[in-house]
Amino acid sequence: MERIPILRMGKHLLVTIQIDMQDQTALQLQEDLATMVEKSSAHGVLIDVSALEMVDSFIGRMLVSISDIGRLLGATTVVVGIRPAVAITLVELGLSLGGVKTALNVERGMALLDNNRIR
């Protein structure tokens, strides 16, 4: 099974999703992230999806779950790099990722997290 790596960047964690995740990979990622947020006391989690040309409802829901889990552990999650076409598809699917913070790219996402640091 593929396992998506989680990188540490200062006070934050960075996950770059490059493959179309299957259920098992996604569940593993949720678990790995939850463990890592606790272990590293991360303030924020950046999820970069700029490599994905398609985000289906499964991945959409997974992003919402990860964001909720992170919040319960005291970390802010920001999804970055959603492509214009992907954004349009997501909204058409009725998945506007309510409650999930988003930013244009990693740099902006990082700035958003640093600004929210104290929370």
Added chain:
Amino acid sequence: MERIPILRMGKHLLVTIQIDMQDQTALQLQEDLATMVEKSSAHGVLIDVSALEMVDSFIGRMLVSISDIGRLLGATTVVVGIRPAVAITLVELGLSLGGVKTALNVERGMALLDNNRIR
């Protein structure tokens, strides 16, 4: 009946939940906390659940209630110490504790409260 102690820490109150609460204990805690918030003019309430290996929907709803009650009395409630596995279960149960502030541990929760003091 067990009664969960409420400790005073400066301007805040600290509750450490260490047992699987039954209905009566939970209702008693809500009442004790409400009384204590008023009496002590507490600015914030920290609820530490790090001792709990499982948080079911009853406890989940109770945390939301306590947070709402505190808010009505002018105090901010922060739930701290949710374990990674508990966070995942809560989200799977559809209980992402919307509206409840969270932090990784007591220290972070305290920082969050002190920052929010004026609100």
